[in-house]
Amino acid sequence: QSVLTQSPSASGTPGQTVTISCSGSTSNIGKNYVYWYQHFPGTAPRLLIYRSDQRPSGLPDRFSASKSGTSASLVITGLRSGDEADYYCATWDDSLSGAVFGGGTKLTVL
Amino acid sequence: QLYLVESGGGLVKPRGSLRLSCAGSGFTFRDYYMSWIRQAPGKGLEWISRISNSDDKMYYADSVKGRFTISRDNAKNSLYLQMNSLRPEDTAIYYCVKDRHYDSRGDLFHYWGQGTPVTVSS
Numbered sequence: 001q002s003v004l005t006q007s008p009s010a011s012g013t014p015g016q017t018v019t020i021s022c023s024g025s026t027s028n029i030g031k032n033y034v035y036w037y038q039h040f041p042g043t044a045p046r047l048l049i050y051r052s053d054q055r056p057s058g059l060p061d062r063f064s065a066s067k068s069g070t071s072a073s074l075v076i077t078g079l080r081s082g083d084e085a086d087y088y089c090a091t092w093d094d095s096l097s098g099a100v101f102g103g104g105t106k107l108t109v110l
Numbered sequence: 111q112l113y114l115v116e117s118g119g120g121l122v123k124p125r126g127s128l129r130l131s132c133a134g135s136g137f138t139f140r141d142y143y144m145s146w147i148r149q150a151p152g153k154g155l156e157w158i159s160r161i162s163n164s165d166d167k168m169y170y171a172d173s174v175k176g177r178f179t180i181s182r183d184n185a186k187n188s189l190y191l192q193m194n195s196l197r198p199e200d201t202a203i204y205y206c207v208k209d210r211h212y213d214s215r216g217d218l219f220h221y222w223g224q225g226t227p228v229t230v231s232s
Contacts, residue, residue, distance in 0.1 A: 002154065035218045037155070044205065044222040045155065051217070088155050090218055098171055099145070099157035099218060 003028060004089055006102035012079045013110045020074045020105045022089030028100055032092045034072040036065055039086045039104075048087075049074065076107075084109045112136035112221055114206045119226030126196050130226060132189040132206030140164075140184040143209035145219060146191050148202035148228075156202075159191065163212040174200075196230045203227050 005023040012018040022034065036049035047056055052067040065074045076083055089102040118130040130146070145160040159180040160169040168180050179192040189206055203225040210217035 033216050033218065037219075039155070044224050046222075047220050050220065056220075086154075090155070090157070092216070092218065096172075098169055099147075099160065101155045101157060104154040 002103040003093060003096070003100035004091065004102035006087075006089060006105045008103065009106045009108065011108040011110055014079055014081065016079045017075065017077045018079055018107065020076075020087050020089075020107070022072045022074075022102045024070050024072075024091065024100075026070060027095035028070075028091045028093040029067065029072055030070045031094055034065070034067050035090045036063075036072075036074045037088045037090065039088060041086070045088070079109055081109045083107060112208070114208060114221065114223030116204065116206045116223045116226035119204060119228045121229045121231065122196055123232050124196060124198060124230055126230070127192070127194045128196065128228060130191040130193065130204055130206075130228075132223060134187045134189065134206075134208070137208065139187040141212055143212065144180075144182060144189045145207045145209045146180060146189075147205045147207050147219070147222070148200075149205070149225075150199070150202040153202075160209060161189070193228070196228075198230050201228060201230050 033051045037045040038048050039045040048063050049065040053065050062077045086104045088104045093100045113135045115133045122128050147157050149155050158171045158174045161180045177195045181190045205225045206223040207219045208221040
């Protein structure tokens with residue numbers, strides 16, 4: 001059982017927009033930055049979003065994110081087959097004094 | 111170019127020990143917190159430990175507290191994870207991760223190594 005809650009799966013067709021949500025609590029998302037990662041099995045996870053809504057340099061602006069209260073969302077526009085991967089949210093939890101992840105959302109591009 | 115290269119993974123029997131290492135380059139290692147994160151087969155990502163840049167603060171997930179010890183050697187740009195009393199549920203790919211800059215409270219993981227596999231089985 002993950003501290004942050006994500007839907008296990010999401011899907012869309014090429015060109016569509018997909019939203020992946022992440023729900024937490026006042027001790028984690030409510031107080032700290034949210035990070036988003038893209039993970040292709042067998043490779044190193046890749047940073048997509050830092051400080052809740054910031055994109056690393058070089059990342060396409062098809063990826064965006066926001067945070068409100070104890071929830072966060074990742075939005076992928078102009079969906080491509082290459083976006084098919086697992087997506088994780090993460091943050092620090094002040095009560096646990098540790099980092100916490102969502103359970104991951106498997107994105108399928110139909 | 112930033113690199114994090116893990117080593118030391120392998121097959122170990124239950125209740126055995128293993129020491130993972132991670133060599134960092136391409137950034138000022140001594141200025142960054144570092145973490146270990148793992149992914150068990152078929153499961154999601156799990157943060158297990160963090161160490162401050164100056165080696166004076168360590169944090170552990172409950173799942174490994176008392177069994178694993180994180181350490182670093184800034185002179186060698188290296189991070190370590192000593193894993194004792196290993197259990198089958200510790201089987202996972204272990205990632206070395208560049209964590210927050212000492213001066214950027216609230217930041218998390220910006221760069222991950224490729225990972226090293228650990229299998230705990232008799």
